[in-house]
Amino acid sequence: MHQLNSLEKRAAIALALVFSTRMLGLFMLLPVFALYGKELVGFSPLWIGLAIGAYGLTQAILQIPFGWLSDRIGRHKVMLLGLSLFVLGSVVAAMAESVYMVTLGRVLQGAGAIAGAVLALAADLTREEQRPKVMAIIGGSIGLSFALAMVLGPILARWAGLSGVFWFTAVLACAAMLIVAFLVPHSVSRSAGAETIALPQSLASMLAHGQLLRLDVGVMLLHLMLTAMFVALPPLLLKQQLAAEQHWQVYLPVLLLSFVFMVPMMIIAMRRQQEKRYFLINVLLLVIAMLISWQAATLWGFVLALLVFFIGFNYLEASLPAMVSRVAPAGQRGSAMGIYSSSQFLGAFFGGLLGGTLAQQFGFSAVFAGLALIGLVWLAIASTMQVPARSQRLSLPVSVTTEQQANQLASKLAALVGVQEVTILLADQRCYLKVSSQQFDLAQAQSLVANGNQ
Structure with missing residues (x-):
């Protein structure tokens, strides 16, 4: 129980590769665009700034909707859709001759807002006690991508120009699509959405x-x-x-x-x-x-x-x-x-x-x-x-049919030593607990939930 199983290892590595290849392409632009963008029609410091930051606007707008969509049509479909938009944006930017078209390409890159779907799939495929390890692996891959981008960006731009950087990001996104299609495990049952979406x-x-x-x-x-x-x-x-x-x-x-x-x-x-x-x-x-x-x-x-x-x-x-x-x-x-x-x-x-x-x-x-x-x-x-204060999060399945029953069970759980917060979602039939790991007695909580389920 203290180690990742084979499915969790595969999910962590594959999803980290998806995340890192995509972020590598985004980060590589940071150290080079202000230098090599001078060759574009319409160059100015203002438009350079807009082009660099444009992907962030569509990411911010679409991050939550894409997460909701992944709950309805599936994580893999949303991830492939998002990566396809990222490839399209990279191609538009690579073929652009003006800073305006590069900015449009960056907007399309940002429209592939798959972070929520990736993290939700990571939650689907992992046990709750192992989930922090998987999230840490994915998070660490982003940091490594940033460091690698700071090195590769200037070298690639010198060799192939700004368009070469965008073509390379398109190739990376295609590689991420292959990883999603063939390496990322499919989730059979989805975890309760409230903690992931x-x-x-x-x-x-x-x-x-x-x-x-x-x-x-x-x-x-x-x-x-x-x-x-x-x-x-x-x-x-x-x-x-x-x-x-x-x-x-x-x-x-x-x-x-x-x-x-x-x-x-x-x-x-x-x-x-x-x-x-x-x-x-x-x-x-x-x-x-x-x-x-x-x-x-x-x-x-x-x-x-x-x-x-x-x-x-x-x-x-x-x-x-x-x-x-x-x-x-x-x-x-x-x-x-x-x-x-x-x-x-x-x-x-x-x-x-x-x-x-x-x-x-x-x-x-x-x-x-x-x-x-x-x-x-x-x-x-x-x-x-x-x-x-530091706390641990737990979720337990419950079987309550009315809001009154949920409130009664929540009150009993909240009275237990070490319980900081209790939330029961009727739609999900899940009870979420925020507890002090040193004081909390899991057996007591399970007993109360079992009695409430009867």
């Missing part, structure tokens, strides 16, 4: 949840800063006499070294139960990185700024979804994560728009000054957040 009736309450809203705003600002930074950074590195094909020599060591600093901080924060303090420290690191970049006059200044930025970015990118999962009410994690994912992609869109606007109106250095101010706003917002 955003439910329409839950969205309003999630948006009104103060602590979740702080985290949603946080991830939006985090990806806004990342996207806007890459509107300005590549041209500034070029001014430091670093050729475009050599930029990976900065990105790769910086990313690797950032993990050396980030991982110990995460361990210390968890062991000492000081998550909020270290969270705020890393938001502050983003501000410091932007200020260094704003004033940097040498290549080593930008290298230092990048290192400081990615220490903070990697820490926050790992911490934010874990916090959302902890804060989300029992039985509503799917809705909470759906809004979180949409906020993340919306941040990418606004980052491209803001970065392009500031660069066009005030110059590239002004982008970093603006991002420093945004970081300070986030620091103020984050200072008011509350980190909940």
Whole structure:
């Protein structure tokens, strides 16, 4: 029970490959578009920013609907549909001669919003106690994709130009489609949707949840800063006499070294139960990185700024979804994560728009000054957040026919020692518990549920 079985291993590896090949194609554009986009008709810093961030807008809009659709027509069909749209967008962008058509291609790429369907299928195919491991494998693949993209993007663009990067993303998406068709296992029975798919009736309450809203705003600002930074950074590195094909020599060591600093901080924060303090420290690191970049006059200044930025970015990118999962009410994690994912992609869109606007109106250095101010706003917002006690999530099948029976069972379960939250969904016939793993007695809960089922 403590190890992944063969189906779970196959699902984790296959879905990680689907996720990472797609994200690799998206990330590869970040370090090269501001440099090689100059050859396109209509080039301007504003349109470069729009093209970089455009995929985020359609991702943010379609992330939740695609998740709902996967519940109705099947995960595999939605994943293949999304990847087909991604291939179409990549081809449009590869054949484009103007920045406007590239932006259209990016919009189509973003329309393939399959993240919800992928994560829902991962939940379908895994036991609840093993699900965090599978999600961690998928999440880790995204981080590796980003690091690899920072290396491959400049090399490929130098060899094949900007269109070559888009053709390569199309090939990667086709490979992901083959993985979905032949390697990703099919789910026979779907898991209860409330924990994996955003439910329409839950969205309003999630948006009104103060602590979740702080985290949603946080991830939006985090990806806004990342996207806007890459509107300005590549041209500034070029001014430091670093050729475009050599930029990976900065990105790769910086990313690797950032993990050396980030991982110990995460361990210390968890062991000492000081998550909020270290969270705020890393938001502050983003501000410091932007200020260094704003004033940097040498290549080593930008290298230092990048290192400081990615220490903070990697820490926050790992911490934010874990916090959302902890804060989300029992039985509503799917809705909470759906809004979180949409906020993340919306941040990418606004980052491209803001970065392009500031660069066009005030110059590239002004982008970093603006991002420093945004970081300070986030620091103020984050200072008011509350980190909940660590908890475990469980779901149990129930057999209750009326709302009165559900309320009675929920009251009895809530009275058990260690139970933090109880949610019973009549439609799913599932009971969701948020519990303290040290104090909670699972046998007592199972006994109450069994008696309630009789």
